[in-house]
Amino acid sequence: MSVHRAAVGAAVMAVLTAGALGLTTGTATADQGPWPGGSARSAPAVARAGSDGAQAAGLVYFNTVIDQWSHWTPDANASSHAGWLYRGRNYFKCYAIGEYYADNGRGSVFWLKTDDDTGHANVYVSDVYLDAYGWANDLNLLPKC
Template sequence: MTGRLLGGLLAAGLVMGTAGTGHAAPADSRTAAAASVQTSATAAKAATYPQVYLNTVVNQWTHWAPDYYDSTHAGWLYAGSNYFYCIKEGVYYSDNGRRSRYWLLTDDDSGNRNVYVSEVYLDQWGWDNVYSLLDYC
């Protein structure tokens, strides 16, 4: 229940353009360690995929894992043309009139590498074509 509530609050913040502002909970050492292991494993994979540019329609949080949880918040990816490496199945996320469990691996505008964003914020063309453009991670 708490996860749904937090997810709903996060989604509401994203719609209003305030997502992530003051919402990030401090990560404990287990979360940081898990993110570090996951990120280094993903880093090797990202290098093997080409960069595919797609347009995103909102500024959004990036995450160390393919989910929307505060504990995995990494940084920000700004709206506009962004490159992505691959697509990965993760936690379902709903916003922007869409629902998906697929997350895109990218490098964010905060300087973090190998982080995930939900595909729900792709423009219509990206939403329609993402599966034919990106390989699965």
């Protein structure tokens, strides 16, 4: 391998590694992928009718694997903490793209809108705590908020 070819290869690997670690700047969009953390999921390309996709599509039920905080905005900040969504079967209205969050061996920018178990309506939870079926299907079954 020539020295030039090795240098170009190293530069490409550095850029790819920085992107995979989330070290790039800018805002993530549904068209970008793979997502930081190695997930190759992408948002569905089909647009939903109506001004509020959650109302047009109805509720979709998924199982969550832990009790988790709910948030007023799609992020994990303590300042946006609303209440609790308990593990088990829960309904969701739509998904939004928000802050990157990693836990449970997964990482994602997708947040699901729901009503939590402590009386707060239209709050968000990260999709990293869905069971395997929910993790594989949430973006295909839920409309974008």
